[in-house]
Amino acid sequence: MSMSGAEYLASIYGTEKDKVNCSFYIKTGACRHSERCSRQHNKPQYSQTVVMQNMYVSPQNSAKSADGSHLANMTDHDIQEQFEHFFEDVFFECQEKYGEIEEMCVCDNQCDHLRGNVYIMFRREEDAVKAVEEMNNRWYMFRPIYAELCPVADFREASCRQFEIGQCVKGGFCNFWHVKPISQQLKSLLAKSSRKHRSRSRDRGGSRRDRGGGGGGDRERRRSRSRDRDYHNRRGRY
């Protein structure tokens, strides 16, 4: 009971007892009440994490036909393959343009504030800031991208543990991330590419001035990316 007022506030920050700050926003970077929430959503000025809202559109969610007949020819395997192409595309493009990525995931939730959200944690905060600035001027698959910095520092904390063991009773409307899984092959491909990226930026002394200079460097990077993709296609039949 010897806690000072400030200590008390710090100890309840972002918990259920905190009447000022929204615990869901702090933990998951999103809240079902959005702007109408009675508690504060403090958007960070600096963060390693970027969210691109509703960016992934699952074929199961896109309402091409109410009865789902547009899915008739798509097996689960096709849907997963399409998803992994999306994942790979976004990952490599962001890593090449903005900087090394530590972690990326896509939410499989059904609720509007989480559906298809893509979360990327960059190694450096300044890369995340740059990604947000530039992504907001871009489109993906004929839709504008909405990107912002996100307070989530630990993807595990934001993720639904029950979903991971197949036991979330809230289903798609859960307020924690239901992270859409990717194959082991894709995981190792991404890890390999991050390692390569790291050694490449070390070779260049990590200087940002060296980046995006002549077109030659870009072309070289693109070439190595298509090599990676061939590699993936060869091994990607799981």
Ligand SMILES: [Zn+2]
């Ligand atoms: Zn809230």
Ligand SMILES: [Zn+2]
């Ligand atoms: Zn859940």
